[in-house]
Amino acid sequence: MTEVPQYIKEKKVIRQQYFLRGNAACPGCPIPKELDLLLEVMGKKTVLVVPASCSTVIMGDIHGSPSTVPVVHSAFAAAAAIASGLSRELKIKGDDAKVVVWAGDGATGDIGFATVSGAAERNEDILYVCYDNEAFMNTGIQRSSLTPYGAWTTTTPAGKREFKKPLPFIMMDHKIPYVATASIAYPFDYQAKVRKAKDVQGFRYVHLLSPCPPGWRFDSSLTIEVAKLAVETGIWPLFEVINGEFNLTGISKVLIDKSKRKPVTEYLKLQGRFSKMSENDIKIMQNAVDAMWDYITELVKR
Amino acid sequence: MITVQKNVTAMVGNHAVAYAVKQAKPQVLSVFPITPQTTMLEKLAEYIDSGELKAELIKVEGEHSALAAVYGAAVAGARVFTATSSQGLLYMTEMMYWVGGERVPMVNAVATRALAEPWTIWDDHEDFFSKRDTSWIMMMAENVQDAYDMTLQAFKISEDKRVILPVMMGFDGFILTHTMERLEILDDETVEKFLPPREFNLIDFNDPVNVGPIAVPDDYMRIKYEAMKAMEGSKEVIEEISREYEKISGRKQYGLVECYECEDADYVFVTAGAWTGDAREAVRRLRNEGKKVGLLKLRVIRPFPKERIREALKGVQGVVTFDREYSYGYGGILANEIKSAIYNSGIDVMSVIAGIGGKDVRPLHFQKVMEDVLEGKKFEERWLND
Ligand code: SF4
Numbered sequence: 001m002t003e004v005p006q007y008i009k010e011k012k013v014i015r016q017q018y019f020l021r022g023n024a025a026c027p028g029c030p031i032p033k034e035l036d037l038l039l040e041v042m043g044k045k046t047v048l049v050v051p052a053s054c055s056t057v058i059m060g061d062i063h064g065s066p067s068t069v070p071v072v073h074s075a076f077a078a079a080a081a082i083a084s085g086l087s088r089e090l091k092i093k094g095d096d097a098k099v100v101v102w103a104g105d106g107a108t109g110d111i112g113f114a115t116v117s118g119a120a121e122r123n124e125d126i127l128y129v130c131y132d133n134e135a136f137m138n139t140g141i142q143r144s145s146l147t148p149y150g151a152w153t154t155t156t157p158a159g160k161r162e163f164k165k166p167l168p169f170i171m172m173d174h175k176i177p178y179v180a181t182a183s184i185a186y187p188f189d190y191q192a193k194v195r196k197a198k199d200v201q202g203f204r205y206v207h208l209l210s211p212c213p214p215g216w217r218f219d220s221s222l223t224i225e226v227a228k229l230a231v232e233t234g235i236w237p238l239f240e241v242i243n244g245e246f247n248l249t250g251i252s253k254v255l256i257d258k259s260k261r262k263p264v265t266e267y268l269k270l271q272g273r274f275s276k277m278s279e280n281d282i283k284i285m286q287n288a289v290d291a292m293w294d295y296i297t298e299l300v301k302r
Numbered sequence: 303m304i305t306v307q308k309n310v311t312a313m314v315g316n317h318a319v320a321y322a323v324k325q326a327k328p329q330v331l332s333v334f335p336i337t338p339q340t341t342m343l344e345k346l347a348e349y350i351d352s353g354e355l356k357a358e359l360i361k362v363e364g365e366h367s368a369l370a371a372v373y374g375a376a377v378a379g380a381r382v383f384t385a386t387s388s389q390g391l392l393y394m395t396e397m398m399y400w401v402g403g404e405r406v407p408m409v410n411a412v413a414t415r416a417l418a419e420p421w422t423i424w425d426d427h428e429d430f431f432s433k434r435d436t437s438w439i440m441m442m443a444e445n446v447q448d449a450y451d452m453t454l455q456a457f458k459i460s461e462d463k464r465v466i467l468p469v470m471m472g473f474d475g476f477i478l479t480h481t482m483e484r485l486e487i488l489d490d491e492t493v494e495k496f497l498p499p500r501e502f503n504l505i506d507f508n509d510p511v512n513v514g515p516i517a518v519p520d521d522y523m524r525i526k527y528e529a530m531k532a533m534e535g536s537k538e539v540i541e542e543i544s545r546e547y548e549k550i551s552g553r554k555q556y557g558l559v560e561c562y563e564c565e566d567a568d569y570v571f572v573t574a575g576a577w578t579g580d581a582r583e584a585v586r587r588l589r590n591e592g593k594k595v596g597l598l599k600l601r602v603i604r605p606f607p608k609e610r611i612r613e614a615l616k617g618v619q620g621v622v623t624f625d626r627e628y629s630y631g632y633g634g635i636l637a638n639e640i641k642s643a644i645y646n647s648g649i650d651v652m653s654v655i656a657g658i659g660g661k662d663v664r665p666l667h668f669q670k671v672m673e674d675v676l677e678g679k680k681f682e683e684r685w686l687n688d
Pocket of ligand 1: 029137212213
């Protein structure tokens, strides 16, 4: 190993890595950083449960893993159930360990939806993080129920005609103790939410919008830019719901004022997947975003 | 001389299995209701509610999750149990391979039942036999006593360090699950000695591992080779545990296969499951008429006890296999497995397909078929469907 220069040691800029580099993620993929930030807050006594997804590959093979905590791999539709069993047994043992599901949008909103909903209804003591890259990326960019309107995927060559399944709101309707959305562009907001969720008893749900350079067709240097624009345009509102109480967080607080929101085109134009959208498509999308904010305004007032 | 205190009672099969589970003291259970397993789930819920069984029962939303939930708990070190039947078993199939591949000890009691379509709730073995390649040990009970005994043995086999494989125990839906029979139960202390707490845990925060990650082809095949070895090696362990159980229960156990009146037999039935009792009765009747017939009961389907079958059938002229399930386009599953086990032995194998979808089968059916065979009316395959 190369010797760390003294000036760096003195400045203490060396941060411990909780999720190691040199893993199999694509260039510009936010997943490793998202996991690193997650594990920094969750600590060593965390078990990750990972269903079939890009993360299955990123976690390495039987010879080694970038994870510094135990990982239990899961069949596509089984993660929330495996996590339920793990969490019950760890509790029986008197372990204060935390069980975290780390799942993509397909495993959460499509094939594993019944499992997630079941675990939420039973209020299992697990933190469920959905990293949403808005399609089945690991199999080569096929649409999921969380792919947004208008987006190209290999199975929606002309752009998706249906709207994104509003999963964070659906989870909120499960009346679980904690629901939040987050973005890699706002790491402190994300970590603050994980910190809150960490010690809540019961089912906690954090939904991370997770831009995917090859799947969304943008340059791998633009991941944070894209993530940021998703929030600034209001497409991805940052909020948390604690025991039913809805609150916007961070920059999203001001975005309740429509004039503060950037037009959706700012977000769309950076990504090749939206390149086939017509003027009308864009209008439809803008209207959908505005309608969501009307709903959010009601939730805030409640 | 073995002297064992006998606690004699009577129970239906589902309650006998639930009782055995209670005595095995699992920490986590997850069971989804399905006929005809449901009364077992209800009994287990009662045991937990009354505090007789200190365990978590995870009431999941489907069988896929039932197996997934106990898998998660077992990975963290729990002794676990699940039970299902028919469509439920099919629904958990993906997780059966998952658990079998990861080689996590557990017991799954399967109340056998035919598969839809057409809709049915009656018994056959199609569900059970469809799981024969999932790398689970498979045992099949003849009666309620067997179901109780096998459940306790299954936990021990599964957790044995030389084995470490999940075990499924099949017992016929309704015929055993809902029929009350005489049952000898062991006392709790005896069970506790037979089945000490489980030692197994894959979750270590100081030395974290990846449970079930990707394996490249060379690794994958090596892992599967080891599973094959473990499965083969389990034969010896199953017999050893069966002998040990014989000592504590004072009841004859038979390891992998039981031979009834085989020694001088010319023709032998081969069966698995509840209708072995009917075959036994048919043998008794035929023997009373001086006919040299016997019965080979398979207690274990996986690992398939080839060696014991070959030994048992030495000297017989032919066997009549009874299959309660069928591989469409091929034949009776048991018939074909027996054929392959005794390949080149010159023994005739005649395959009877009966009891499909719960169609009634009695000792008389066994008797009639055997009488035909003894009269020289041989056949390759015969469906008892008239
Ligand atoms: S396909 Fe997308 S989500 Fe998957 S590893 Fe690559 S960048 Fe990340």
